[in-house]
Amino acid sequence: MQPNVIYLSDASFDSATCSAGIGVKNLFSGESMSLGIQAEGINEAEEIALLCAIEHAYTHGHRNCVFVYDNLNIDTKILKGFYGAMFEKIQFMWFKREYLGEVDRLAAMVRSKTVKMPHLDLLKRHIPGLNDQILVTMFMPMVRGDTYGFLCTISQTAPLYKELPKRMSNANKTVLALLCQMGSSTLRTILFERFGVHKALKHTVLENFLIQIGFDERWIEEARYECRALVCA
Structure with a gap:
Protein backbone atom coordinates (compact mmCIF):
# COMPACT_ATOMS: atom_id res chain seq x y z
CA MET A 1 0.00 0.00 0.00
CA GLN A 2 1.17 3.51 -0.79
CA PRO A 3 2.10 5.89 2.05
CA ASN A 4 -0.59 8.22 3.41
CA VAL A 5 -0.97 11.43 1.43
CA ILE A 6 -2.77 14.15 3.37
CA TYR A 7 -4.71 16.92 1.63
CA LEU A 8 -6.03 20.09 3.26
CA SER A 9 -8.90 21.99 1.63
CA ASP A 10 -10.94 25.06 2.48
CA ALA A 11 -13.09 27.75 0.86
CA SER A 12 -13.77 31.46 1.29
CA PHE A 13 -17.24 32.69 0.22
CA ASP A 14 -18.65 36.18 -0.44
CA SER A 15 -22.45 36.14 -0.11
CA ALA A 16 -22.78 39.56 -1.78
CA THR A 17 -21.28 38.39 -5.07
CA CYS A 18 -21.68 34.58 -4.70
CA SER A 19 -17.99 34.35 -5.61
CA ALA A 20 -15.74 31.95 -3.74
CA GLY A 21 -12.10 31.04 -3.55
CA ILE A 22 -10.85 27.56 -2.77
CA GLY A 23 -7.49 26.48 -1.44
CA VAL A 24 -5.96 22.98 -1.51
CA LYS A 25 -2.60 21.73 -0.23
CA ASN A 26 -0.89 18.36 -0.56
CA LEU A 27 1.17 17.93 2.63
CA PHE A 28 3.12 15.02 1.10
CA SER A 29 4.54 17.04 -1.83
CA GLY A 30 4.08 20.54 -0.42
CA GLU A 31 2.15 21.53 -3.54
CA SER A 32 -0.70 24.01 -3.10
CA MET A 33 -3.30 25.41 -5.47
CA SER A 34 -6.09 27.96 -5.41
CA LEU A 35 -8.76 29.21 -7.80
CA GLY A 36 -11.89 31.34 -7.94
CA ILE A 37 -15.30 29.80 -8.56
CA GLN A 38 -19.01 30.62 -8.39
CA ALA A 39 -21.07 28.91 -5.68
CA GLU A 40 -24.54 29.01 -4.16
CA GLY A 41 -23.18 29.19 -0.62
CA ILE A 42 -20.31 28.32 1.68
CA ASN A 43 -21.33 24.65 1.96
CA GLU A 44 -21.21 24.20 -1.80
CA ALA A 45 -17.88 26.07 -2.04
CA GLU A 46 -16.31 23.89 0.66
CA GLU A 47 -17.58 20.73 -1.05
CA ILE A 48 -16.08 21.87 -4.37
CA ALA A 49 -12.76 22.48 -2.58
CA LEU A 50 -12.86 18.92 -1.23
CA LEU A 51 -13.72 17.56 -4.69
CA CYS A 52 -10.78 19.44 -6.19
CA ALA A 53 -8.49 17.82 -3.62
CA ILE A 54 -9.86 14.38 -4.54
CA GLU A 55 -9.45 15.10 -8.26
CA HIS A 56 -5.85 16.24 -7.74
CA ALA A 57 -5.03 13.13 -5.71
CA TYR A 58 -6.51 10.80 -8.30
CA THR A 59 -4.91 12.44 -11.34
CA HIS A 60 -1.49 12.43 -9.60
CA GLY A 61 -1.62 8.74 -8.77
CA HIS A 62 -2.13 8.99 -5.00
CA ARG A 63 -4.27 6.06 -3.85
CA ASN A 64 -3.98 6.15 -0.04
CA CYS A 65 -5.30 9.56 0.95
CA VAL A 66 -6.63 11.47 3.93
CA PHE A 67 -8.72 14.53 3.04
CA VAL A 68 -8.94 17.13 5.82
CA TYR A 69 -11.82 19.65 5.81
CA ASP A 70 -13.57 21.94 8.31
CA ASN A 71 -17.26 21.93 7.27
CA LEU A 72 -19.45 19.42 9.10
CA ASN A 73 -22.28 19.93 6.60
CA ILE A 74 -20.42 18.00 3.89
CA ASP A 75 -21.73 14.46 3.54
CA THR A 76 -18.42 12.59 3.31
CA LYS A 77 -20.19 9.20 3.46
CA ILE A 78 -21.62 9.86 0.00
CA LEU A 79 -18.22 10.99 -1.27
CA LYS A 80 -16.53 7.91 0.17
CA GLY A 81 -19.13 5.66 -1.42
CA PHE A 82 -18.71 7.32 -4.81
CA TYR A 83 -14.91 7.63 -4.89
CA GLY A 84 -13.90 4.69 -2.68
CA ALA A 85 -13.39 2.30 -5.58
CA MET A 86 -10.90 4.72 -7.16
CA PHE A 87 -8.51 4.51 -4.17
CA GLU A 88 -6.81 1.80 -2.14
CA LYS A 89 -7.79 3.72 1.01
CA ILE A 90 -9.71 6.99 1.26
CA GLN A 91 -10.37 8.77 4.56
CA PHE A 92 -12.05 12.05 5.48
CA MET A 93 -11.06 13.88 8.64
CA TRP A 94 -12.73 16.95 10.15
CA PHE A 95 -10.48 19.55 11.79
CA LYS A 96 -11.38 22.90 13.34
CA ARG A 97 -10.91 25.90 11.08
CA GLU A 98 -7.84 27.19 12.91
CA TYR A 99 -5.87 24.15 11.77
CA LEU A 100 -6.54 24.99 8.13
CA GLY A 101 -5.25 28.56 8.19
CA GLU A 102 -2.90 28.15 5.23
CA VAL A 103 -5.51 26.91 2.76
CA ASP A 104 -8.04 29.39 4.17
CA ARG A 105 -5.66 32.24 3.29
CA LEU A 106 -5.10 30.78 -0.18
CA ALA A 107 -8.85 30.69 -0.72
CA ALA A 108 -9.40 34.25 0.52
CA MET A 109 -6.60 35.64 -1.67
CA VAL A 110 -7.99 34.18 -4.90
CA ARG A 111 -11.67 34.95 -4.33
CA SER A 112 -12.95 37.34 -6.98
CA LYS A 113 -13.44 40.84 -5.58
CA THR A 114 -13.00 43.79 -7.93
CA VAL A 115 -11.75 42.27 -11.19
CA LYS A 116 -14.15 43.23 -13.98
CA MET A 117 -15.29 40.32 -16.11
Missing part, protein backbone atom coordinates in the same frame (compact mmCIF):
# COMPACT_ATOMS: atom_id res chain seq x y z
CA PRO A 118 -18.31 41.61 -18.05
CA HIS A 119 -19.22 38.37 -19.84
CA LEU A 120 -18.97 36.20 -16.74
CA ASP A 121 -20.75 38.84 -14.66
CA LEU A 122 -23.59 38.88 -17.22
CA LEU A 123 -23.96 35.12 -16.92
CA LYS A 124 -23.84 35.20 -13.12
CA ARG A 125 -26.53 37.90 -12.97
CA HIS A 126 -28.89 35.63 -14.91
CA ILE A 127 -28.03 32.38 -13.11
CA PRO A 128 -30.74 32.76 -10.40
CA GLY A 129 -33.40 32.86 -13.14
CA LEU A 130 -32.05 29.96 -15.19
CA ASN A 131 -32.88 26.33 -14.50
CA ASP A 132 -30.40 23.57 -15.34
CA GLN A 133 -32.12 22.74 -18.64
CA ILE A 134 -31.78 26.30 -19.92
CA LEU A 135 -28.18 26.54 -18.73
CA VAL A 136 -27.24 23.28 -20.47
CA THR A 137 -29.09 24.27 -23.65
CA MET A 138 -27.21 27.57 -23.69
CA PHE A 139 -23.74 26.03 -23.98
CA MET A 140 -24.27 22.56 -25.46
CA PRO A 141 -24.03 23.90 -29.08
CA MET A 142 -20.29 24.26 -28.35
CA VAL A 143 -19.71 20.58 -27.50
CA ARG A 144 -19.36 17.63 -29.85
CA GLY A 145 -19.71 13.84 -29.89
CA ASP A 146 -21.11 11.79 -27.03
CA THR A 147 -20.99 14.81 -24.73
CA TYR A 148 -23.59 16.57 -26.90
CA GLY A 149 -25.80 13.49 -26.89
CA PHE A 150 -25.69 13.19 -23.11
CA LEU A 151 -26.48 16.89 -22.62
CA CYS A 152 -29.47 16.40 -24.93
CA THR A 153 -30.89 13.90 -22.47
CA ILE A 154 -30.43 16.34 -19.60
CA SER A 155 -31.91 19.38 -21.34
CA GLN A 156 -34.47 17.51 -23.48
CA THR A 157 -33.48 19.86 -26.31
CA ALA A 158 -31.25 19.57 -29.38
CA PRO A 159 -30.07 23.03 -30.46
CA LEU A 160 -27.96 23.34 -33.60
CA TYR A 161 -24.17 23.32 -33.31
CA LYS A 162 -22.41 26.67 -33.15
CA GLU A 163 -19.12 27.11 -34.92
CA LEU A 164 -16.12 26.64 -32.66
CA PRO A 165 -13.47 29.38 -32.66
CA LYS A 166 -10.27 28.45 -34.45
CA ARG A 167 -7.72 26.51 -32.38
CA MET A 168 -10.29 25.72 -29.68
CA SER A 169 -9.74 22.02 -29.00
CA ASN A 170 -10.98 21.74 -25.41
CA ALA A 171 -14.53 23.09 -25.72
CA ASN A 172 -16.09 19.91 -24.31
CA LYS A 173 -14.03 20.05 -21.11
CA THR A 174 -14.50 23.79 -20.71
CA VAL A 175 -18.28 23.61 -21.11
CA LEU A 176 -18.54 20.71 -18.64
CA ALA A 177 -16.43 22.62 -16.10
CA LEU A 178 -18.56 25.74 -16.62
CA LEU A 179 -21.79 23.78 -16.12
CA CYS A 180 -20.41 22.18 -12.96
CA GLN A 181 -19.43 25.56 -11.53
CA MET A 182 -22.56 27.48 -12.55
CA GLY A 183 -25.25 24.79 -12.37
CA SER A 184 -27.07 23.35 -9.39
CA SER A 185 -25.69 20.65 -7.13
CA THR A 186 -28.07 18.21 -8.85
CA LEU A 187 -26.61 19.00 -12.27
CA ARG A 188 -23.08 18.74 -10.90
CA THR A 189 -23.79 15.28 -9.49
CA ILE A 190 -25.22 14.07 -12.82
CA LEU A 191 -22.17 15.35 -14.72
CA PHE A 192 -19.73 13.90 -12.18
CA GLU A 193 -21.36 10.48 -12.46
CA ARG A 194 -21.15 10.52 -16.26
CA PHE A 195 -17.86 12.33 -16.94
CA GLY A 196 -15.99 12.18 -13.62
CA VAL A 197 -14.67 15.15 -11.67
CA HIS A 198 -13.76 18.11 -13.83
CA LYS A 199 -11.12 20.52 -12.65
CA ALA A 200 -12.68 23.82 -11.62
CA LEU A 201 -11.55 26.70 -13.81
CA LYS A 202 -10.42 30.14 -12.73
CA HIS A 203 -12.78 33.03 -13.45
CA THR A 204 -10.26 34.47 -15.92
CA VAL A 205 -10.35 31.22 -17.92
CA LEU A 206 -14.15 31.22 -18.00
CA GLU A 207 -14.22 34.88 -19.02
CA ASN A 208 -11.77 34.23 -21.85
CA PHE A 209 -13.90 31.31 -23.06
CA LEU A 210 -17.05 33.44 -23.06
CA ILE A 211 -15.21 36.14 -25.01
CA GLN A 212 -13.99 33.62 -27.59
CA ILE A 213 -17.45 32.22 -28.26
CA GLY A 214 -19.09 35.67 -28.38
CA PHE A 215 -21.38 35.13 -25.41
CA ASP A 216 -24.03 37.82 -24.84
CA GLU A 217 -27.72 38.27 -23.94
CA ARG A 218 -28.81 36.58 -27.17
CA TRP A 219 -27.43 33.24 -25.96
CA ILE A 220 -29.75 33.39 -22.96
CA GLU A 221 -32.80 34.30 -25.02
CA GLU A 222 -32.05 31.57 -27.58
CA ALA A 223 -31.77 28.96 -24.81
CA ARG A 224 -35.05 30.11 -23.27
CA TYR A 225 -36.71 29.85 -26.67
CA GLU A 226 -35.35 26.32 -27.17
CA CYS A 227 -36.77 25.33 -23.77
CA ARG A 228 -40.10 27.14 -24.23
CA ALA A 229 -42.12 23.91 -24.45
CA LEU A 230 -40.55 22.61 -21.24
CA VAL A 231 -41.24 25.91 -19.46
CA CYS A 232 -44.87 25.86 -20.59
CA ALA A 233 -45.25 22.28 -19.44
Whole structure:
Protein backbone atom coordinates (compact mmCIF):
# COMPACT_ATOMS: atom_id res chain seq x y z
CA MET A 1 0.00 0.00 0.00
CA GLN A 2 1.17 3.51 -0.79
CA PRO A 3 2.10 5.89 2.05
CA ASN A 4 -0.59 8.22 3.41
CA VAL A 5 -0.97 11.43 1.43
CA ILE A 6 -2.77 14.15 3.37
CA TYR A 7 -4.71 16.92 1.63
CA LEU A 8 -6.03 20.09 3.26
CA SER A 9 -8.90 21.99 1.63
CA ASP A 10 -10.94 25.06 2.48
CA ALA A 11 -13.09 27.75 0.86
CA SER A 12 -13.77 31.46 1.29
CA PHE A 13 -17.24 32.69 0.22
CA ASP A 14 -18.65 36.18 -0.44
CA SER A 15 -22.45 36.14 -0.11
CA ALA A 16 -22.78 39.56 -1.78
CA THR A 17 -21.28 38.39 -5.07
CA CYS A 18 -21.68 34.58 -4.70
CA SER A 19 -17.99 34.35 -5.61
CA ALA A 20 -15.74 31.95 -3.74
CA GLY A 21 -12.10 31.04 -3.55
CA ILE A 22 -10.85 27.56 -2.77
CA GLY A 23 -7.49 26.48 -1.44
CA VAL A 24 -5.96 22.98 -1.51
CA LYS A 25 -2.60 21.73 -0.23
CA ASN A 26 -0.89 18.36 -0.56
CA LEU A 27 1.17 17.93 2.63
CA PHE A 28 3.12 15.02 1.10
CA SER A 29 4.54 17.04 -1.83
CA GLY A 30 4.08 20.54 -0.42
CA GLU A 31 2.15 21.53 -3.54
CA SER A 32 -0.70 24.01 -3.10
CA MET A 33 -3.30 25.41 -5.47
CA SER A 34 -6.09 27.96 -5.41
CA LEU A 35 -8.76 29.21 -7.80
CA GLY A 36 -11.89 31.34 -7.94
CA ILE A 37 -15.30 29.80 -8.56
CA GLN A 38 -19.01 30.62 -8.39
CA ALA A 39 -21.07 28.91 -5.68
CA GLU A 40 -24.54 29.01 -4.16
CA GLY A 41 -23.18 29.19 -0.62
CA ILE A 42 -20.31 28.32 1.68
CA ASN A 43 -21.33 24.65 1.96
CA GLU A 44 -21.21 24.20 -1.80
CA ALA A 45 -17.88 26.07 -2.04
CA GLU A 46 -16.31 23.89 0.66
CA GLU A 47 -17.58 20.73 -1.05
CA ILE A 48 -16.08 21.87 -4.37
CA ALA A 49 -12.76 22.48 -2.58
CA LEU A 50 -12.86 18.92 -1.23
CA LEU A 51 -13.72 17.56 -4.69
CA CYS A 52 -10.78 19.44 -6.19
CA ALA A 53 -8.49 17.82 -3.62
CA ILE A 54 -9.86 14.38 -4.54
CA GLU A 55 -9.45 15.10 -8.26
CA HIS A 56 -5.85 16.24 -7.74
CA ALA A 57 -5.03 13.13 -5.71
CA TYR A 58 -6.51 10.80 -8.30
CA THR A 59 -4.91 12.44 -11.34
CA HIS A 60 -1.49 12.43 -9.60
CA GLY A 61 -1.62 8.74 -8.77
CA HIS A 62 -2.13 8.99 -5.00
CA ARG A 63 -4.27 6.06 -3.85
CA ASN A 64 -3.98 6.15 -0.04
CA CYS A 65 -5.30 9.56 0.95
CA VAL A 66 -6.63 11.47 3.93
CA PHE A 67 -8.72 14.53 3.04
CA VAL A 68 -8.94 17.13 5.82
CA TYR A 69 -11.82 19.65 5.81
CA ASP A 70 -13.57 21.94 8.31
CA ASN A 71 -17.26 21.93 7.27
CA LEU A 72 -19.45 19.42 9.10
CA ASN A 73 -22.28 19.93 6.60
CA ILE A 74 -20.42 18.00 3.89
CA ASP A 75 -21.73 14.46 3.54
CA THR A 76 -18.42 12.59 3.31
CA LYS A 77 -20.19 9.20 3.46
CA ILE A 78 -21.62 9.86 0.00
CA LEU A 79 -18.22 10.99 -1.27
CA LYS A 80 -16.53 7.91 0.17
CA GLY A 81 -19.13 5.66 -1.42
CA PHE A 82 -18.71 7.32 -4.81
CA TYR A 83 -14.91 7.63 -4.89
CA GLY A 84 -13.90 4.69 -2.68
CA ALA A 85 -13.39 2.30 -5.58
CA MET A 86 -10.90 4.72 -7.16
CA PHE A 87 -8.51 4.51 -4.17
CA GLU A 88 -6.81 1.80 -2.14
CA LYS A 89 -7.79 3.72 1.01
CA ILE A 90 -9.71 6.99 1.26
CA GLN A 91 -10.37 8.77 4.56
CA PHE A 92 -12.05 12.05 5.48
CA MET A 93 -11.06 13.88 8.64
CA TRP A 94 -12.73 16.95 10.15
CA PHE A 95 -10.48 19.55 11.79
CA LYS A 96 -11.38 22.90 13.34
CA ARG A 97 -10.91 25.90 11.08
CA GLU A 98 -7.84 27.19 12.91
CA TYR A 99 -5.87 24.15 11.77
CA LEU A 100 -6.54 24.99 8.13
CA GLY A 101 -5.25 28.56 8.19
CA GLU A 102 -2.90 28.15 5.23
CA VAL A 103 -5.51 26.91 2.76
CA ASP A 104 -8.04 29.39 4.17
CA ARG A 105 -5.66 32.24 3.29
CA LEU A 106 -5.10 30.78 -0.18
CA ALA A 107 -8.85 30.69 -0.72
CA ALA A 108 -9.40 34.25 0.52
CA MET A 109 -6.60 35.64 -1.67
CA VAL A 110 -7.99 34.18 -4.90
CA ARG A 111 -11.67 34.95 -4.33
CA SER A 112 -12.95 37.34 -6.98
CA LYS A 113 -13.44 40.84 -5.58
CA THR A 114 -13.00 43.79 -7.93
CA VAL A 115 -11.75 42.27 -11.19
CA LYS A 116 -14.15 43.23 -13.98
CA MET A 117 -15.29 40.32 -16.11
CA PRO A 118 -18.31 41.61 -18.05
CA HIS A 119 -19.22 38.37 -19.84
CA LEU A 120 -18.97 36.20 -16.74
CA ASP A 121 -20.75 38.84 -14.66
CA LEU A 122 -23.59 38.88 -17.22
CA LEU A 123 -23.96 35.12 -16.92
CA LYS A 124 -23.84 35.20 -13.12
CA ARG A 125 -26.53 37.90 -12.97
CA HIS A 126 -28.89 35.63 -14.91
CA ILE A 127 -28.03 32.38 -13.11
CA PRO A 128 -30.74 32.76 -10.40
CA GLY A 129 -33.40 32.86 -13.14
CA LEU A 130 -32.05 29.96 -15.19
CA ASN A 131 -32.88 26.33 -14.50
CA ASP A 132 -30.40 23.57 -15.34
CA GLN A 133 -32.12 22.74 -18.64
CA ILE A 134 -31.78 26.30 -19.92
CA LEU A 135 -28.18 26.54 -18.73
CA VAL A 136 -27.24 23.28 -20.47
CA THR A 137 -29.09 24.27 -23.65
CA MET A 138 -27.21 27.57 -23.69
CA PHE A 139 -23.74 26.03 -23.98
CA MET A 140 -24.27 22.56 -25.46
CA PRO A 141 -24.03 23.90 -29.08
CA MET A 142 -20.29 24.26 -28.35
CA VAL A 143 -19.71 20.58 -27.50
CA ARG A 144 -19.36 17.63 -29.85
CA GLY A 145 -19.71 13.84 -29.89
CA ASP A 146 -21.11 11.79 -27.03
CA THR A 147 -20.99 14.81 -24.73
CA TYR A 148 -23.59 16.57 -26.90
CA GLY A 149 -25.80 13.49 -26.89
CA PHE A 150 -25.69 13.19 -23.11
CA LEU A 151 -26.48 16.89 -22.62
CA CYS A 152 -29.47 16.40 -24.93
CA THR A 153 -30.89 13.90 -22.47
CA ILE A 154 -30.43 16.34 -19.60
CA SER A 155 -31.91 19.38 -21.34
CA GLN A 156 -34.47 17.51 -23.48
CA THR A 157 -33.48 19.86 -26.31
CA ALA A 158 -31.25 19.57 -29.38
CA PRO A 159 -30.07 23.03 -30.46
CA LEU A 160 -27.96 23.34 -33.60
CA TYR A 161 -24.17 23.32 -33.31
CA LYS A 162 -22.41 26.67 -33.15
CA GLU A 163 -19.12 27.11 -34.92
CA LEU A 164 -16.12 26.64 -32.66
CA PRO A 165 -13.47 29.38 -32.66
CA LYS A 166 -10.27 28.45 -34.45
CA ARG A 167 -7.72 26.51 -32.38
CA MET A 168 -10.29 25.72 -29.68
CA SER A 169 -9.74 22.02 -29.00
CA ASN A 170 -10.98 21.74 -25.41
CA ALA A 171 -14.53 23.09 -25.72
CA ASN A 172 -16.09 19.91 -24.31
CA LYS A 173 -14.03 20.05 -21.11
CA THR A 174 -14.50 23.79 -20.71
CA VAL A 175 -18.28 23.61 -21.11
CA LEU A 176 -18.54 20.71 -18.64
CA ALA A 177 -16.43 22.62 -16.10
CA LEU A 178 -18.56 25.74 -16.62
CA LEU A 179 -21.79 23.78 -16.12
CA CYS A 180 -20.41 22.18 -12.96
CA GLN A 181 -19.43 25.56 -11.53
CA MET A 182 -22.56 27.48 -12.55
CA GLY A 183 -25.25 24.79 -12.37
CA SER A 184 -27.07 23.35 -9.39
CA SER A 185 -25.69 20.65 -7.13
CA THR A 186 -28.07 18.21 -8.85
CA LEU A 187 -26.61 19.00 -12.27
CA ARG A 188 -23.08 18.74 -10.90
CA THR A 189 -23.79 15.28 -9.49
CA ILE A 190 -25.22 14.07 -12.82
CA LEU A 191 -22.17 15.35 -14.72
CA PHE A 192 -19.73 13.90 -12.18
CA GLU A 193 -21.36 10.48 -12.46
CA ARG A 194 -21.15 10.52 -16.26
CA PHE A 195 -17.86 12.33 -16.94
CA GLY A 196 -15.99 12.18 -13.62
CA VAL A 197 -14.67 15.15 -11.67
CA HIS A 198 -13.76 18.11 -13.83
CA LYS A 199 -11.12 20.52 -12.65
CA ALA A 200 -12.68 23.82 -11.62
CA LEU A 201 -11.55 26.70 -13.81
CA LYS A 202 -10.42 30.14 -12.73
CA HIS A 203 -12.78 33.03 -13.45
CA THR A 204 -10.26 34.47 -15.92
CA VAL A 205 -10.35 31.22 -17.92
CA LEU A 206 -14.15 31.22 -18.00
CA GLU A 207 -14.22 34.88 -19.02
CA ASN A 208 -11.77 34.23 -21.85
CA PHE A 209 -13.90 31.31 -23.06
CA LEU A 210 -17.05 33.44 -23.06
CA ILE A 211 -15.21 36.14 -25.01
CA GLN A 212 -13.99 33.62 -27.59
CA ILE A 213 -17.45 32.22 -28.26
CA GLY A 214 -19.09 35.67 -28.38
CA PHE A 215 -21.38 35.13 -25.41
CA ASP A 216 -24.03 37.82 -24.84
CA GLU A 217 -27.72 38.27 -23.94
CA ARG A 218 -28.81 36.58 -27.17
CA TRP A 219 -27.43 33.24 -25.96
CA ILE A 220 -29.75 33.39 -22.96
CA GLU A 221 -32.80 34.30 -25.02
CA GLU A 222 -32.05 31.57 -27.58
CA ALA A 223 -31.77 28.96 -24.81
CA ARG A 224 -35.05 30.11 -23.27
CA TYR A 225 -36.71 29.85 -26.67
CA GLU A 226 -35.35 26.32 -27.17
CA CYS A 227 -36.77 25.33 -23.77
CA ARG A 228 -40.10 27.14 -24.23
CA ALA A 229 -42.12 23.91 -24.45
CA LEU A 230 -40.55 22.61 -21.24
CA VAL A 231 -41.24 25.91 -19.46
CA CYS A 232 -44.87 25.86 -20.59
CA ALA A 233 -45.25 22.28 -19.44
